[in-house]
Amino acid sequence: MENLKIKVTFIGGTAGWIRFKIFSDTSDPVIVTFSADGEQTVALDAGQHLISVTGVNTPGGVKVEMDKPTSPATPDTITMNPIFSGYSVTIS
């Protein structure tokens, strides 16, 4: 089990919200939400995890950073509004 740190920065405006729902082959989903800039850490089992990303964006988009290699790679700024995106991350 390893920690995954997710950092979120809303660009322009102040009314944004983003949710990460992290799925696993072996355990229940983990949900992480942000309504302001910040970072949170979650503990994940070994294996590949798909992350569903949804939310309401600010005018300049939201910058998403994770401290593990992801597909697509981070940092990545999501500009679509509303947000329907996702990442894949593998924990060794």
Add this chain to the structure above:
Amino acid sequence: MKKSFLLLLLTLTGFCSIAQLSRDNKDTLSAVRTAENLVSGNTKDVLTSFFQLAANDLTGNNKEFKFSSSIFAIMLKSNPSLNMDKRYFTKGSFARNTSLNWAIKLDSSYRFNGASFGFKTAIINRRDLAVSKRFLNDAKAVLMKDFDMHDALIEYIQASTISDTDKRNKLFAEAKRVAADTTGYAFNHMSPDLKSIYIKAYSDSTGHKVLNDMNLSGGIPSQSFYASARASFDSLKTCYATKPIVVLGCDLKTYKDQFMFSEINIYLDGTGSAFHSSGNDVDFDWVLKANLHIQDDSTRAVRDLTRNLLNAEGGFNIVFRNKVAISTFEMKVSAAYEKIFTGKYAWEHDKLFTLNGTARIRISKDLTIPMTIKYDPEHSNVLGLLSITSNFDGLANLLSSKN
């Protein structure tokens, strides 16, 4: 000195015109435009649009140059990155909610023929989506079903591909592409494997509470998550374009032959939606206006500001919209009160109460024609007025499209 001042203003007009027509910052500026998305003719009168510029009758006898903009828009011209800076959305509220305008008139010989200056600031503005927590909560409530469905789809991909990483990656990449599809092509041409997962996700009745809560009868929708949610999101934004807005402003006018103020108008102007139909086709807005005019008494030889009067009006405005939420016809019913404190002309009443009706018909995207009828119940007078207002964004857009 006066010529230098006029030259400076005209130069600024040209500069701002070029800047306005530039497409370089179009995306950057769109967010601000959205914040002031004034969609009805009635609301358009309350707070000027984002960046307006007009030159009227340049070859005629009454040449006029007009300019209006928010302070924030002017700041953006020199520093477009401000629109991406969160500090300016929290601390720059005054700049985003305050607009300035001026107009210079010249006669056929290009001599000064009058000027006007204006300032207005929104003391209440519930339409600024970029900072509205209420809008955020409403948007979450409207979109949560789509968000949960997106989560469920990804969960199905995870669960159905435990022993096949390659298939998982392929399905996940395609699912992201389909979810974000705005054209419908990716959605309508999804792979059989992903389509199978979509059908499972939407027809599941045992394993996922989210899907059960959605009470779906089976089958898949006809468009992507993004397209579906975007329609709901845009509809909500339209609702917020009619939220309450109250502005406080001041207009100054000069004499035609002298750069000296002949009129000062201090005003309070507000409107908002009292009722909004779920189909976005009918709005019922409240309207409130109050004006304190300080004017020159034209019956006196001397030029001073001794004529003072107060106008107040309150009423309702019914807006009928077309399928794309543009107002096509509006009807305003209001009661107005006018009180002349000093400088009353001989033919005027020192106070007047009227019942008014105004109809606005949209001729084109940027042109509405209002027709006002006033009824004075005390003196049994009926007065009809016809005037035309236009949003000069249309002119700028037209010029921009030809470049």
